[in-house]
Amino acid sequence: MSLFKKVGKNIESLRAEKGFSLDKVVEEMNNRGATLTVEIFKEIEEGKWSLSLPFFHHLGEILECKNDDFMIGVEDEKSLLEMARESMGELSEEEELFFDEIQTIIEVLIAQEKLYKGELDIMKPGLWKYTHNMPNPLLKPV
Numbered sequence: 001m002s003l004f005k006k007v008g009k010n011i012e013s014l015r016a017e018k019g020f021s022l023d024k025v026v027e028e029m030n031n032r033g034a035t036l037t038v039e040i041f042k043e044i045e046e047g048k049w050s051l052s053l054p055f056f057h058h059l060g061e062i063l064e065c066k067n068d069d070f071m072i073g074v075e076d077e078k079s080l081l082e083m084a085r086e087s088m089g090e091l092s093e094e095e096e097l098f099f100d101e102i103q104t105i106i107e108v109l110i111a112q113e114k115l116y117k118g119e120l121d122i123m124k125p126g127l128w129k130y131t132h133n134m135p136n137p138l139l140k141p142v
Helices: 002-018 022-031 038-046 055-064 080-088 094-115
Strands: none
Touching: 002 055, 022 038, 022 055, 055 080, 080 094
């Protein structure tokens, strides 16, 4: 099962577990600035959409769960580069660099979230390469 399908199934399970109808979740998400329809949310639960961090944040608030709850069962997924190679075939050097950079950004965001939650020690070997001299993607100059 693909990453998106696993996440979609987790969303569907959490929604049902909390007793929310599709209509109610869509209404609550739209109250937070989304532009969803019930049909689109069904497709999200079927794993047909790639989702953003703000989406998970708002859905987590609505369902009263953590972002990690949406990711149950997806820890051992392939890297973004491996998935791109499988779906797109042979990649150019530029495309490989692009997917590798995106993978690094994802790893940085995960590490930053764990640091913020106090779940990760900054001195842990290997983490420094992700945090040293990297701009914080959550902060923008004013």
